Amino acid sequence: MILFVLKRVALTGLMLFGLVCITFTVSNVAPSDPAALAAGPDATRDMVETIRREYGLDRPLPEQFVRYLGGLLQGDLGRSIVTTRPVTQDLARYFPATLELVLLSMTLGVLVGVPMGMVSAVLKNRAPDHATRFVAVSLVALPAFWFGILLQLLFSVQLEWLPTSGRLEVATPPPPPLTGMLLFDSLASGQWATFGDALSHAVLPALVLSFPCLASILRVNRAEMIEVLGSDYVTAARAHGISRLRVVCVLALRNAMLPTLAIIGLRWGWMLGSTVLVETVFDWPGIGLYAVSSAIAGDFKPVMGVTLLIGLNFMIANLIVDILYGVLDPRLRTAP
Amino acid sequence: MTHFTIGRRSAIAAGVGAAGLLAADPARAFERDGNRKIMVFAGGQPVPVLDPHVRYDWSTRMIQQSVYDALAKYVNDPPQIVPWLAERWETNADQTVWTFHLVGNAKFHNGDPLDAEAVRYSFERGLRLNKGVAWMLKDVLAPEAIQALDVRTVRFTLTRPMPSFLTFIPLWFIVNPKQVQANVANNDWGEAWLTTNAAGSGPFRLRRFEPQSIIHLDAVADYWKGWPQGEQRRLSGFIYRIVREPAARRALLQRGEADMITEIPADDFEQLKTARGIRPADHRGMTTFAITMNTTKGPTADINVRKAIAHAFDYDALIQIHNGAATLMTSPFPEAIPGHVQVPGMPRRDLDRARQFLAQSRFASGGFELEYVHVQGLEDPRRIGLTLLNSLQPLNIRVNIVAQPWPTMVSRGSRAETAPDMVSVYVTPVSTDPDVIAGKYHTRAHGNFWGMHHLTDQQVNAWVDAARVETDEAKRNQLYADIQRRVVDLQPEVFGMLANRRWLMRDHVRGFAYCPLRLTGEIDVHPMWIDAA
Secondary structure (H helix, E strand, C coil), rough: CHHHHHHHHHHHHHHHHHHHHHHHHHHHHHHCCCHHHHHCCCCCCHHHHHHHHHHCCCHHHHHHHHHHHHHHCCCCCCEECCCCCCCHHHHHHHHHHHHHHHHHHHHHHHHHHHHHHHHHCCCCCCCHHHHHHHHHHHHHHHHHHHHHHHHHHHHHHCCCCCCCCCCCCCCCCCCCCCCCCCHHHHHHHHHHHHHHHHHHHHHHHHHHHHHHHHHHHHHHHHHHHHHHHHCHHHHHHHHHCCCHHHHHHHHHHHHHHHHHHHHHHHHHHHHHHHHHHHHHHHHHCCCHHHHEEEHHHCCCHHHHHHHEEEEEEEEHHHHHHHHHHHHHHHHHHCCC | CEECCCCCHHHHHHHHHHHHHHHCCCCCCCEEEEEEEEEEEEEEECCCCCCCCCCCCCCHHHHHHHCCCEEEEEECCCCEEEEEEEEEEEEEECCCEEEEEECCEEEECCCEEEEHHHHHHHHHHHHHCCCCHHHHCCCCEEECHEEECCEEEEEEECCCCCCHHHHHHCCECCHHHHHCCCCCCCCCCCCCHCCCCCCCCCCCCEEEEEEEEEEEEEEECCCCCCCCCCCECCCCCCEECCCHHHHHHHHHHHCCCCCCCCCCCCHHHHHCCCCCCCCEEEEEECCEEEEEECCCCCHCHHHHHHHHHHCCCCCCHHHHHHCCCCEEEEEEEEEECCCCCCCCCCCCHHHHHHHHHHHHCCCEEEEEEEEEEEEECHHHHHHHHHHHHHHHHHHHHHEEEEEEEEHHHHHHCCCCCCCCEEEEEEEEECCCCHHHHHHHHHHCCCCCCHHHHCCCCHHHHHHHHHHHHHHHHHHHHHHHHHHHHHHHCCCCCEEEEEECCCEEEEEEEEEECCCCCCCEEEECCCCCCCCCC
């Protein structure tokens, strides 16, 4: 088992290096001059050069890459030319907001998607199954950008049930920072009003972000459950008098969860990437919004930082799924 | 000058926008702080750096103007420079020595007195950092040439006459040297600290700074300059809320979550301006829109092709695109800039003349394609591109409309070899000095986004250089009149329009005073208040 984990960790390291190479190359082939953009439209040439020197952009590209790698090894992702702060500081500021949103969306996706998949499988080809599949296809197909604005207009403007955007009412002071996740921090400090405020702000973006994930989980779980429910050991279990509820919810679900776990792992990384759109629509100050603002300004260190962070999360999620696979199915530990 | 940005327009929001009007009179109202009110303003542009000597754009300057003071301030329409930290000033005959006399009661937020040394330090800091505002004065002012003569008198000795010196003074904010020096790291002049902190003397102090989402300011109760609306009515605070999507900003205003919004699509403005509880502010702007043409390569290098394009373009469509809220340019200068003249023969749509010009060019029968580049995501320049496409069809000129990200467009335009044939450019002057506009057509402008025409004309260069140092106002204005006529004659651009500046506010918002010198969505918060129970 240890060898299995070590192999996967080594593979993750290699993939991360590949990601660094790709992001650095893509960032530097883009035809823009970040120093000139940061200096502002009125800046003289020597002002632009001042900024270029300050950020090491006057060095040859290979040297910049080596310096970037050296910094990475020490946890330094460089400095944003727009915010002038270290990218790690900016990420520490914005990542908790994204993490909060993704955790909430993922929880929604799993808590709703798995039971709906089970119900759909048990009631295969009956009306609830058809309805569930229709909903699943629709949720995958909905563009987050469009759907987010639609929900804002309905629930915020028309019905006035939920706030339009942001994480808290503007005049509400945030809870004492513990994790940076307002829901958790307000709970931890016993600020129930702030918790309610934060939750009401999180509902719409979390819903929009969760839908494609929910639909994927639902579809995979349904397919796996149908296959498992048709297998011999389930028939045998039923023949031994084990209740239908126990067979479906315990015996069948455990085996059907393997591919579902894989989807959850994949969706974790996907959701982090999708926050770019959702955070823009709902002005959720997370890494997605940070990446968009930076890309618009031609500020590539933050874009690279966000890409690496999302990539790392994606790889870690997959690593955990790989390990869980190994735990759930011992045959995989010895697989080549 | 700065780039004029507007929020991305959402087609979806436009489609369903009318439905939102039903909720135009919200149950919610302004934010409160005890008996006082907090005004919430929503715009699409973040404020990543607060340091007044490092960065400025409309949203940044709005916050800087609220937190800091300068020796003088721009107010009114047409813009005037009025004393602020300086109660008066004088200059010598050739305008190389400027002496400012400070008010006696100004103080920083921490109680430190604001004296001449603070002014000297702030200007030295701006020049040494060589960022942000430095370009305005660095060629004529050395840090050593700034002297604090006594506690209330500061003197600037310039290396050459600079009639425009005073027009830049309102843009140099004064920081508290003690606070800054206490936070210097690695000889950075406190830059890292001032990025997210403030050391000012302005009407508001910084309470919360979330660069991507919220900037919350508290009013300074005993502000040294006082409150024009009276102590009873003054705001308790001001919140700038960064909301990127126009549809979301609109929703905030309709719900009453925001008291005022900016960067509003033309159609939204028309729909909301008469809605219950909402009031518009619609003023002639100073931001010029032009289609800049590459004068060095391709068909647009031929002046007759450029003139043909300028005479074929449908100018009325520019106004229609803005629902009437725009004015056609009568000169390369905005009308509010001193020295503006109405240039005779400004091109207007005249297809016969356009064909005559084309016949005189090397491309008499057309038959070529031109690339028109605009900033990705901006709807108005895209629609203007479609107008251009239609306008040039009768000349047998095809137009390839290309949307590119702003950094890519600027990078391409910085070199004559890669600059597009035609590109949409908005330019907002940062001061009333005509040089900031005239300089667009000087060879020095090559490399900047407003110099994407890459025009080189020795006559224009000479006149711009001469006008810069001319202290006789009549002679200076004559030079600028000559420059305007010459530039129109050279036709490096299709001179377009001045779009109106527009805001929407709840009808309890009072004290809004328009000054065209503010950048795009910027407002002056100091005189504003909320008039409601």
